[in-house]
Amino acid sequence: MPCWLDFVNFLIKEQVHIYTQYIYIYVDFLYPLSNIMSTINPDLQQERNGATFNPYELTIWWDGGTEKYEKRKALEKLFLEDPELKDDLPLSYMSHREIYENSVRKAVLIAKKLRDLRDIGELSVDTYTALLGGTLGCALLKEGNPLSVHFVMFLPTILGQGTIKQQIEWLSKAWELNIIGTYAQTELGHGTFLRGLETRADYDEKAQEFVLNSPTLTAYKWWPGGLGHTANYAVVVAQLYTLRKFRSLAPFIVQIRDEETHMPMPGIDIGEIGPKLGMKSGNNGYLGFKNVRVPLDHMLMKNQQVLSDGTYIPPKNSALTYGTMMFVRVVLIRDASFALAKASTIAVRYSAVRRQSPIDPNRPEPQIMDHITQQLKVFPQVAKAVVFKATGDIVYDMYAHVSQEIEKGALERLPEMHALSCCLKAVCSADAASGVEVCRLACGGHGYMDCSNFPTLYGMSTAVCTYEGENTVMLLQTARYLVKAYGQAAINPHVQLVPTVAYIKKIINEPKFVGFSGSSEAIVEAFQYVAANKIRIAYERLEQQMREGAIPEVATNRCGIEMIQAAELHGRAFLALTALTELQALSQKVSPALSEIFQLLLELYLVDACLQKIGDFLRFITLTEQDVNGLELHLQECLKRLRPNVVTLVDGFDLHDRILDSALGAYDGNVYEKIFAAAKKSPLNKEAVNASFHKYLKPLMKSNL
Numbered sequence: 276m277p278c279w280l281d282f283v284n285f286l287i288k289e290q291v292h293i294y295t296q297y298i299y300i301y302v303d304f305l306y307p308l309s310n311i312m313s314t315i316n317p318d319l320q321q322e323r324n325g326a327t328f329n330p331y332e333l334t335i336w337w338d339g340g341t342e343k344y345e346k347r348k349a350l351e352k353l354f355l356e357d358p359e360l361k362d363d364l365p366l367s368y369m370s371h372r373e374i375y376e377n378s379v380r381k382a383v384l385i386a387k388k389l390r391d392l393r394d395i396g397e398l399s400v401d402t403y404t405a406l407l408g409g410t411l412g413c414a415l416l417k418e419g420n421p422l423s424v425h426f427v428m429f430l431p432t433i434l435g436q437g438t439i440k441q442q443i444e445w446l447s448k449a450w451e452l453n454i455i456g457t458y459a460q461t462e463l464g465h466g467t468f469l470r471g472l473e474t475r476a477d478y479d480e481k482a483q484e485f486v487l488n489s490p491t492l493t494a495y496k497w498w499p500g501g502l503g504h505t506a507n508y509a510v511v512v513a514q515l516y517t518l519r520k521f522r523s524l525a526p527f528i529v530q531i532r533d534e535e536t537h538m539p540m541p542g543i544d545i546g547e548i549g550p551k552l553g554m555k556s557g558n559n560g561y562l563g564f565k566n567v568r569v570p571l572d573h574m575l576m577k578n579q580q581v582l583s584d585g586t587y588i589p590p591k592n593s594a595l596t597y598g599t600m601m602f603v604r605v606v607l608i609r610d611a612s613f614a615l616a617k618a619s620t621i622a623v624r625y626s627a628v629r630r631q632s633p634i635d636p637n638r639p640e641p642q643i644m645d646h647i648t649q650q651l652k653v654f655p656q657v658a659k660a661v662v663f664k665a666t667g668d669i670v671y672d673m674y675a676h677v678s679q680e681i682e683k684g685a686l687e688r689l690p691e692m693h694a695l696s697c698c699l700k701a702v703c704s705a706d707a708a709s710g711v712e713v714c715r716l717a718c719g720g721h722g723y724m725d726c727s728n729f730p731t732l733y734g735m736s737t738a739v740c741t742y743e744g745e746n747t748v749m750l751l752q753t754a755r756y757l758v759k760a761y762g763q764a765a766i767n768p769h770v771q772l773v774p775t776v777a778y779i780k781k782i783i784n785e786p787k788f789v790g791f792s793g794s795s796e797a798i799v800e801a802f803q804y805v806a807a808n809k810i811r812i813a814y815e816r817l818e819q820q821m822r823e824g825a826i827p828e829v830a831t832n833r834c835g836i837e838m839i840q841a842a843e844l845h846g847r848a849f850l851a852l853t854a855l856t857e858l859q860a861l862s863q864k865v866s867p868a869l870s871e872i873f874q875l876l877l878e879l880y881l882v883d884a885c886l887q888k889i890g891d892f893l894r895f896i897t898l899t900e901q902d903v904n905g906l907e908l909h910l911q912e913c914l915k916r917l918r919p920n921v922v923t924l925v926d927g928f929d930l931h932d933r934i935l936d937s938a939l940g941a942y943d944g945n946v947y948e949k950i951f952a953a954a955k956k957s958p959l960n961k962e963a964v965n966a967s968f969h970k971y972l973k974p975l976m977k978s979n980l
């Protein structure tokens with residue numbers, strides 16, 4: 276069977292990860308030989324010697340089993356040890372053009388290696404996903420792979436929205452990389468509001484062609500990865516007009532560059548959008564159309580059709596298009612976990628090596644990790660990495676289950692899954708981006724150095740807050756679902772709510788939360804009370820607005836603040852409950868030593884999450900000052916208990932040094948040597964005196980003489 280059909284099968288049946296260009300999955304590592312052989316920093320070694328559990332056991336859980344672990348290690352060896360895939364000069368010293376050309380060179384090498392693996396029957400979809408931006412992909416192309424959108428958006432869109440005939444025609448070419456595609460939806464003027472997109476596709480029934488135009492500057496496609504100078508085809512989303520009537524938005528396969536010369540096709544205005552905060556080698560581009568003609572069968576017609584005479588046949592069920600979007604959002608929850616795992620590994624190791632400011636004036640400078648405020652910054656990020664991983668796995672299974680139901684025509688749980696995936700995408704990506712920044716701050720001045728890798732980590736993780744559904748917009752989508760559910764329960768307290776919102780009924784049946792004990796179970800329940808009350812407030816204010824005459828859309832905007840707060844709390848209540856059930860269940864399956872670590876991480880995560888929202892807790896839960904004191908002291912106790920094992924805990928994430936790519940976070944902890952070696956790479960240090968001295972500084976300094 277051709278390889279692309281394997282891919283298709285995989286996507287349809289196993290529904291494993293369709294990655295966006297920014298997605299990185301399998302977290303990796305376990306002490307590469309080079310690490311073991313180098314001298315380990317004695318402080319770090321001492322931390323490892325004092326650990327009470329075996330990090331390998333954690334790694335196996337993190338990887339999803341021994342088999343997956345071994346496959347990952349083999350893949351890392353194959354790719355990370357290839358000298359052609361290493362950069363001698365850090366990206367920051369390369370020009371814009373060099374960064375792009377180097378990324379294309381490496382992307383092609385990776386693609387060739389993948390073909391070699393395929394030829395010997397060693398290629399699995401896991402390999403693709405790991406290399407298209409997974410932690411391994413990020414090590415090889417840390418600022419993005421210009422071919423990613425081809426695999427993660429172009430191919431899946433043809434698969435999800437093309438007819439069988441179209442799939443046969445396009446998927447084989449795309450899978451073999453005979454053509455390179457991208458996905459062009461967002462425009463200069465509109466991203467979130469899809470109905471505002473201006474690109475037009477007018478059907479010419481005489482020629483049986485669509486005519487694509489960008490009527491204004493704001494209609495230019497803006498952002499698609501690989502669009503600038505890499506792709507020669509694009510799936511373009513445009514306003515479809517047939518028989519001079521607007522029909523709907525529709526996707527079209529459009530050739531944008533010549534297959535031989537790579538010159539833009541007639542009527543195509545194309546380029547790259549320029550430097551960005553991160554994703555520097557993603558080759559994001561712009562695209563304008565002037566009377567570009569596209570054959571009728573280039574519109575992807577699985578869900579909606581245009582007949583040759585211009586008759587439009589709408590999709591049977593527009594809700595089905597939620598599927599791919601939901602899937603990507605579910606995958607992004609795990610990505611948030613991996614971003615936090617990377618950042619916290621760097622910050623924890625650095626905090627064990629760095630010594631600063633005596634705590635007891637009569638004693639030497641301690642490891643900065645002994646400052647309790649340092650622990651408060653870094654340790655909760657480790658706990659979040661673990662909780663988001665466990666949640667990502669659970670939500671992934673839920674998604675797989677709901678998708679199977681959808682396949683059979685049962686759509687009941689689709690809105691619930693959509694609402695959950697939207698708010699978790701928003702909460703986890705926001706927490707990951709802020710967690711990365713907290714870890715950077717925890718590394719002081721050196722965290723600000725490019726060689727810490729925090730700038731890239733932040734650039735990559737904060738991008739997730741915007742793409743695949745901007746976070747505020749995601750929260751608003753969830754909130755609409757939540758207030759509807761609350762409304763049903765308020766009108767009929769006996770109504771059966773779906774599992775993830777069933778807790779809302781608690782505050783209707785028992786408005787008062789009594790007897791907060793401070794236990795993990797109590798915090799989870801309290802989170803649900805807080806979330807349910809926030810949803811109640813959003814609902815009541817919305818109703819009030821409408822009673823005063825506002826139309827629902829205006830009322831929603833006026834209550835937007837209450838709505839996003841409700842959705843955020845709903846996400847946090849779900850995370851708290853999942854942390855409780857999953858980490859407790861995991862604790863039953865592992866050694867007593869690791870079980871203790873999971874229990875501790877659970878406590879730390881919950882107490883920290885609760886204190887972060889203490890204002891909301893005080894508002895809706897009867898808490899005494901003693902209760903709050905108890906929570907604060909519990910948090911401090913968790914930090915103290917985690918301190919002896921935290922280095923080994925991040926070792927268990929098993930992130931290869933190349934994946935961390937940080938002078939501060941390497942396994943051997945030789946931080947100062949690595950920072951110095953990184954500084955030595957500066958091209959300015961290749962000469963003792965820079966020409967600017969003679970040209971500018973000296974004339975200035977001597978001008979008064």
Ligand SMILES: Cc1cc2nc3c(=O)[nH]c(=O)nc-3n(C[C@H](O)[C@H](O)[C@H](O)COP(=O)(O)OP(=O)(O)OC[C@H]3O[C@@H](n4cnc5c(N)ncnc54)[C@H](O)[C@@H]3O)c2cc1C
Pocket residue numbers: 424428458459460461464465466467468497498499500554559738741742743744745746747748751
């Ligand atoms: C790194 C990166 C890669 C990307 N890759 C691609 C790609 O390959 N292909 C592609 O087509 N696109 C891509 N995009 C575009 C991305 O999908 C959009 O940026 C995203 O959907 C947000 O849309 P926007 O930029 O128009 O933001 P806007 O929608 O303009 O948002 C701006 C602000 O307005 C607020 N806002 C907007 N609508 C509402 C509302 N209804 N209620 C309340 N507040 C609102 C938002 O919360 C935000 O604060 C990429 C973007 C990035 C950053």
